[in-house]
Amino acid sequence: EPEVTQTPSHQVTQMGQEVILRCVPISNHLYFYWYRQILGQKVEFLVSFYNNEISEKSEIFDDQFSVERPDGSNFTLKIRSTKLEDSAMYFCASSEGGAFGETQYFGPGTRLLVL
């Protein structure tokens, strides 16, 4: 069964460093998402991406964050200058469509630790 994959599974970085989290969505999906889950807190929406542009973003997704689909298969989340509070599990998801009832399929997550 097709699945969303994410790399790396774990990333440790120093505050102020740039990180890139990678995701390979399911191949026929058109909508892509990033969510994050700070330890002990709810899963929160960050950004959705369709047709090579951001379709929605939350207030969390500030100028430090960017997303890209560089090559038609990968979908990346870049954090330009990491802060301690960026430490979280980051989930990528994809769906065939973006409408009501569409199921989002989630990857296993990347656990980011900022020191």
Add this chain to the structure above:
Amino acid sequence: AQSVTQLDSHVSVSEGTPVLLRCNYSSSYSPSLFWYVQHPNKGLQLLLKYTSAATLVKGINGFEAEFKKSETSFHLTKPSAHMSDAAEYFCVVSEGGGFKTIFGAGTRLFVKA
């Protein structure tokens, strides 16, 4: 505005006994509702979803959930718990992708031998 409330942060059951994980939602429209499970160090796996068809939805691993509009509930049940069911369970309400997808806080299920 949408919201979802998982009424129990932790549920503990004995193996072989029924499981009930409670979820209440609010939505301006008729939403889609999902249950996801997260095992330790694993991603979010879809258990089942409701999208305005049958109100009793059957999912994987023997789980099912019943959509009750009058009670705005979407509780997850399983007749007989297995040790492998121990995990975190998330109720999700969605009126579409992204912003309109709201996660509950999660319920951690413990299964005792």
